[in-house]
Amino acid sequence: xxxxxxxxxxxxxxxxxxxxxxxxxxxxxxxxxxxxxxxxxxxxxxxxxxxxxxxxxxxxxxxxxxxxxxxxxxxxxxxxxxxxxxxxxxxxxxxxxxxxxxxxxxxxxxxxxxxxxxxxxxxxxxxxxxxxxxxxxxxxxxxxxxxxxxxxxxxxxxxxxxxxxxxxxxxxxxxxxxxxxxxxxxxxxxxxxxxxxxxxxxxxxxxxxxxxxxxxxxxxxxxxxxxxxxxxxxxxxxxxxxxxxxxxxxxxxxxxxxxxxxxxxxxxxxxxxxxxxxxxxxxxxxxxxxxxxxxxxxxxxxxxxxxxxxxxxxxxxxxxxxxxxxxxxxxxxxxxxxxxxxxxxxxxxxxxxxxxxxxxxx
Numbered sequence: 001x002x003x004x005x006x007x008x009x010x011x012x013x014x015x016x017x018x019x020x021x022x023x024x025x026x027x028x029x030x031x032x033x034x035x036x037x038x039x040x041x042x043x044x045x046x047x048x049x050x051x052x053x054x055x056x057x058x059x060x061x062x063x064x065x066x067x068x069x070x071x072x073x074x075x076x077x078x079x080x081x082x083x084x085x086x087x088x089x090x091x092x093x094x095x096x097x098x099x100x101x102x103x104x105x106x107x108x109x110x111x112x113x114x115x116x117x118x119x120x121x122x123x124x125x126x127x128x129x130x131x132x133x134x135x136x137x138x139x140x141x142x143x144x145x146x147x148x149x150x151x152x153x154x155x156x157x158x159x160x161x162x163x164x165x166x167x168x169x170x171x172x173x174x175x176x177x178x179x180x181x182x183x184x185x186x187x188x189x190x191x192x193x194x195x196x197x198x199x200x201x202x203x204x205x206x207x208x209x210x211x212x213x214x215x216x217x218x219x220x221x222x223x224x225x226x227x228x229x230x231x232x233x234x235x236x237x238x239x240x241x242x243x244x245x246x247x248x249x250x251x252x253x254x255x256x257x258x259x260x261x262x263x264x265x266x267x268x269x270x271x272x273x274x275x276x277x278x279x280x281x282x283x284x285x286x287x288x289x290x291x292x293x294x295x296x297x298x299x300x301x302x303x304x305x306x307x308x309x310x311x312x313x314x315x316x317x318x319x320x321x322x323x324x325x326x327x328x329x330x331x332x333x334x335x336x337x338x339x340x341x342x343x344x345x346x347x348x349x350x351x352x353x354x355x356x357x358x359x360x361x362x
Contacts, residue, residue: 181238
């Protein structure tokens, strides 16, 4: 166990009082962990967050935990991070819950739900509305302990090779859209495609897909989607929150001494807050650069699409409740939180933004 300020003060007090204090020894055992991620190395947003989290844990543990980071595909593929951590191939991972829908259908609730919680509302659910306990329960069968650890903020709706005029334009559209967003779009003839971030641009350029979503403008600009799809639609009705997750091998985490468990937990919490603030600033700058410097055509979804998607999203949520078991408990808890927060969000944030006006400079 490393020497903490409290240890040091206790030892000093003991010496000052003439009482022999036991020596406080630095722990000889170091934990050398491998972090696998679903992101290209240093991708603005989640890739940067992953490296910063590894550095935070090392610094906050005073070197007791050293983490070597591996980008997507360097040790395991992007979509195998959960299995790699749970099975002990790696000790820790940085990824997103939306990628595990094929393993546990309700996992996207821990990142984003169409027409669901905003970033701050999502934190309220995880930290104070029972979300963390449900998240722990859902991941226990996979041998992982999850934490919020980064946030790319509100997403945009996506990049499209062709302009949208109405609901009929979605018929047959090959859309890179993982998770519940894909289920929301399915009734309108959208073909849901799942691709890891590093494979999206080539698929757009070749015509393998017609449209894609990923995150906010900062990450999207870095991945170069504007090179193949000039129409950038919003708002991000499919993904109003961008929580990134840190997952730690559950057995390993439970064996750590309490002080190191606290280091991991609080490093994740610090990164979640820091990254969200960073994303707000970087997304604003990237959006301006896209429009002014890259000829991106910024568009709002036609209202016909928004209204149809809202109805479909409600049906997707209802299906989870109808399934019963853990999936129903997750969906019900999420919905109850959104219901409790909705009125306050409407009369506080929404009303204020309307009052401030689009041209406000603050």
